[in-house]
Amino acid sequence: MSIGGSFTQPGGGQQAAPETGNGGGGNGGGGTAPVVEAEPEPEPLTDPRWGPCRDDQQSPRADGLCWQDWATEETEPEEPEAPVIPAVTVADVVRFAPATPAVGTEPGGVAIVGMPMNVVVTASTQTMSGQLFGLPVSVTFTPVEAVLDYGDGTTQTVPIGGGTWEQLGQPEFTPTATSHAYRDRGVYTLSATLRSTAVADFGVWGTRPVDGLVASPPSTARVQAVTADTGLVQYTCAENPTGPGC
Helix, strand or coil, X not given: CCCCCEEECCCCCEEECCCCCCCCCCCCCCCCCCCCCCXXXXXXXXXXXXXXXXXXXXXXXXXXXXXXXXXXXXXXXXXXXXXCCCCCCHHHHHHHCCCCCCCEEECCCEEECCCCEEEECCCCCEEEEEEECCEEEEEEEEEXXXXXECCCXXXXXXXXXCXXXXXXXXXXXXXXCCCECCCCCEEEEEEEEEEEEEEEECHHHCEEECCCCEECCCEEEEEEEECCCCCCCCCCCCCCCCCCCC
């Protein structure tokens, strides 16, 4: 056989002769060993959704971390725990109470001794907002009555809803639900204190009625009681308090 030639196998046929290796052959004329490339190390999984395993999970990783499947699921936000709201008292909401509207009289600022003086107190439902028990709250006040102090030692509680003599369809100096007649001449301080029912509204946490009536700060008016004498005068007592009969 010649190098690079061919030889005849027993039984016929030819087969190419193996080539000789260049160096490092050793006995038997062996060739260079095939090089096996090592598989590259897998890149570490740095996704933050890999984390500590739950009790019902087994880790597929050498570092013992598990895929946090909960992170890929849409979860409904937890509702905040309902606060414990105590019963709302008058003392809790009195600081929210609106001021009593100005009180008026007929005749304006003057009363005739022995004759009815009409008192007018108007009020409407009002809502005040603020914080109560650490929660946002709006308190609605509905006026139901007024306490009138006429300044001469006489007081009375009257329902809301009175009006002027004209509004009531009555002649002047006739008695009304809010009128009063002074016995003596003098200057008096009339005061009106409004009393209202109240409801505290805590929004999603519901409403709480207030047990009792909430009193607003009183409003005052000055009234001069005079005697009525027959005679012609140039000015009224309101215009000239020191005039005849005033």
